[in-house]
Amino acid sequence: xxxxxxxxxxxxxxxxxxxxxxxxxxxxxxxxxxxxxxxxxxxxxxxxxxxxxxxxxxxxxxxxxxxxxxxxxxxxxxxxxxxxxxxxxxxxxxxxxxxxxxxxxxxxxxxxxxxxxxxxxxxxxxxxxxxxxxxxxxxxxxxxxxxxxxxxxxxxxxxxxxxxxxxxxxxxxxxxxxxxxxxxxxxxxxxxxxxxxxxxxxxxxxxxxxxxxxxxxxxxxxxxxxxxxxxxxxxxxxxxxxxxxxxxxxxxxxxxxxxxxxxxxxxxxxxxxxxxxxxxxxxxxxxxxxxxxxxxxxxxxxxxxxxxxxxxxxx
Amino acid sequence: xxxxxxxxxxxxxxxxxxxxxxxxxxxxxxxxxxxxxxxxxxxxxxxxxxxxxxxxxxxxxxxxxxxxxxxxxxxxxxxxxxxxxxxxxxxxxxxxxxxxxxxxxxxxxxxxxxxxxxxxxxxxxxxxxxxxxxxxxxxxxxxxxxxxxxxxxxxxxxxxxxxxxxxxxxxxxxxxxxxxxxxxxxxxxxxxxxxxxxxxxxxxxxxxxxxxxxxxxxxxxxxxxxxxxxxxxxxxxxxxxxxxxxxxxxxxxxxxxxxxxxxxxxxxxxxxxxxxxxxxxxxxxxxxxxxxxxxxxxxxxxxxxxxxxxxxxxx
Numbered sequence: 121x122x123x124x125x126x127x128x129x130x131x132x133x134x135x136x137x138x139x140x141x142x143x144x145x146x147x148x149x150x151x152x153x154x155x156x157x158x159x160x161x162x163x164x165x166x167x168x169x170x171x172x173x174x175x176x177x178x179x180x181x182x183x184x185x186x187x188x189x190x191x192x193x194x195x196x197x198x199x200x201x202x203x204x205x206x207x208x209x210x211x212x213x214x215x216x217x218x219x220x221x222x223x224x225x226x227x228x229x230x231x232x233x234x235x236x237x238x239x240x241x242x243x244x245x246x247x248x249x250x251x252x253x254x255x256x257x258x259x260x261x262x263x264x265x266x267x268x269x270x271x272x273x274x275x276x277x278x279x280x281x282x283x284x285x286x287x288x289x290x291x292x293x294x295x296x297x298x299x300x301x302x303x304x305x306x307x308x309x310x311x312x313x314x315x316x317x318x319x320x321x322x323x324x325x326x327x328x329x330x331x332x333x334x335x336x337x338x339x340x341x342x343x344x345x346x347x348x349x350x351x352x353x354x355x356x357x358x359x360x361x362x363x364x365x366x367x368x369x370x371x372x373x374x375x376x377x378x379x380x381x382x383x384x385x386x387x388x389x390x391x392x393x394x395x396x397x398x399x400x401x402x403x404x405x406x407x408x409x410x411x412x413x414x415x416x417x418x419x420x421x422x423x424x425x426x427x428x429x430x431x432x433x434x435x
Numbered sequence: 436x437x438x439x440x441x442x443x444x445x446x447x448x449x450x451x452x453x454x455x456x457x458x459x460x461x462x463x464x465x466x467x468x469x470x471x472x473x474x475x476x477x478x479x480x481x482x483x484x485x486x487x488x489x490x491x492x493x494x495x496x497x498x499x500x501x502x503x504x505x506x507x508x509x510x511x512x513x514x515x516x517x518x519x520x521x522x523x524x525x526x527x528x529x530x531x532x533x534x535x536x537x538x539x540x541x542x543x544x545x546x547x548x549x550x551x552x553x554x555x556x557x558x559x560x561x562x563x564x565x566x567x568x569x570x571x572x573x574x575x576x577x578x579x580x581x582x583x584x585x586x587x588x589x590x591x592x593x594x595x596x597x598x599x600x601x602x603x604x605x606x607x608x609x610x611x612x613x614x615x616x617x618x619x620x621x622x623x624x625x626x627x628x629x630x631x632x633x634x635x636x637x638x639x640x641x642x643x644x645x646x647x648x649x650x651x652x653x654x655x656x657x658x659x660x661x662x663x664x665x666x667x668x669x670x671x672x673x674x675x676x677x678x679x680x681x682x683x684x685x686x687x688x689x690x691x692x693x694x695x696x697x698x699x700x701x702x703x704x705x706x707x708x709x710x711x712x713x714x715x716x717x718x719x720x721x722x723x724x725x726x727x728x729x730x731x732x733x734x735x736x737x738x739x740x741x742x743x744x745x746x747x748x749x750x
Binding site for chain 1 (some may be wrong): 450493496497532534535537538541544547548566567568569570571572573574576577579580581588589597598600601602606622625626627628629630631632633634635636637638639644647648653697
């Protein structure tokens with residue numbers, strides 16, 4: 121049993137307070153919950169109430185303009201806090217996109233950190249979409265910063281990663297995620313056409329690149345006593361090609377990008393993940409974010425999308 | 436002719452001041468230089484004096500410990516500023532590794548920004564090793580934050596990137612780099628064994644993945660009027676396999692990671708890049724950084740390595 125959430129709570133009073141705050145709604149037996157929760161168990165608990173939808177937090181220039189906010193770090197922070205407000209109690213997960221914050225340098229990075237903290241405090245799971253990854257010691261540094269061990273510098277529950285330098289080069293990130301109850305979502309299949317050439321190339325062993333990546337993720341998860349392991353996959357549902365391997369065998373969670381925009385329809389998502397519908401976290405960003413800045417209107421748009429997915433993915 | 440350096444200087448007085456400071460040493464005709472310089476032209480100018488060595492700035496826990504510095508953002512800043520001090524006038528380029536700064540959250544990110552500013556002010560070219568990359572609009576946000584157009588949020592001259600989501604998905608980053616005279620170094624061949632499986636997989640067209648990536652970089656550079664284009668490659672020299680295409684045909688710069696540690700020997704570098712020795716930027720990190728914290732000792736170690744490379748790569 122991963123004990124990281126416990127470590128984090130015991131060692132970092134500030135984070136623990138956030139967590140207690142988020143646990144405090146709707147659950148009893150807090151002590152044992154703190155000791156046993158992982159991203160997967162918490163997602164399962166939250167999704168039973170809200171469905172599995174993840175709302176992206178993408179303070180792009182164009183969306184800040186739509187929301188009549190300044191195109192700077194403060195605008196990005198305000199944008200993020202409002203999305204958190206609209207998403208809280210409405211969905212299980214939010215996904216800040218690092219690029220839109222980092223474009224403002226360190227003050228944007230600070231705004232991103234504040235938004236992630238606020239999301240955790242509101243009881244949301246936070247996937248930071250930063251697509252990090254490197255080799256050996258450097259992956260270890262990303263692990264230290266984003267995935268624990270407790271207390272982690274960055275208030276998130278999961279991180280996206282890219283495998284071009286090899287899945288096993290990300291191992292320190294997987295290990296840290298497992299130890300802290302977090303998840304690393306490695307990009308296996310992206311939603312854009314440009315990813316096709318690399319992701320479908322054939323390796324020495326005869327498998328596709330995306331197949332090789334999935335095998336490595338499955339291998340890591342197989343070594344875990346948890347039902348759902350710390351190695352997750354970013355896997356788009358909008359391409360016609362069949363999955364490289366039975367998806368339920370990965371024993372991990374799937375983050376499905378860009379629902380309704382570039383990641384596929386609700387029906388496609390349900391169909392691709394028919395064998396493991398409750399391990400899927402479909403994400404929507406622009407499709408609902410354009411409904412802001414009014415928080416009520418935004419929440420209503422999110423709730424509609426959440427309801428549709430809840431039914432389609434058997435929650 | 437890329438006019439970005441000019442834009443940057445005209446629009447951002449603070450950055451321009453740094454640049455004037457760095458130009459002011461050893462050059463005349465400042466006005467026209469500001470209008471015509473790109474990363475490649477500046478690298479050529481600097482390397483004639485120092486050779487092509489790039490010094491990594493890796494404030495890892497273990498190196499901060501060796502340097503008797505605290506393992507926090509302030510320690511990382513102090514570490515970085517001392518490396519800049521030792522590298523200034525000794526080499527052409529420095530390469531801060533983002534992971535080692537980001538592990539401290541936004542205060543680490545701010546320290547990284549300060550170190551990059553100081554390096555530019557000291558006349559060094561700065562490659563931020565952050566391995567960013569995403570699709571479409573998100574790559575555009577990374578472009579905005581790290582590669583201009585002027586004034587860019589982040590004081591760097593080049594950025595590393597990863598191509599798993601497709602090289603053409605990085606296009607906004609290439610365009611911004613070209614417009615501002617900067618370079619995007621895309622990882623083609625990494626120095627670690629774990630990268631082999633993906634990088635050598637065979638695409639639909641019969642080329643290896645690393646070959647596909649290089650072809651795309653070459654295609655972008657071919658559309659440039661500059662002799663050396665804005666699309667560069669990270670290309671390790673420590674593997675036995677031959678390059679996927681003649682390296683000089685890429686019309687771009689090569690960043691060679693981890694000299695002496697995981698990236699190959701000086702002889703290997705000279706041999707692999709025999710056709711374009713003066714487009715190569717070999718990088719060394721731990722190999723010299725362990726010689727600190729004494730700045731004189733560190734500078735001496737850097738100078739020795741720089742001298743060796745200068746001869747081997749025909750500078």
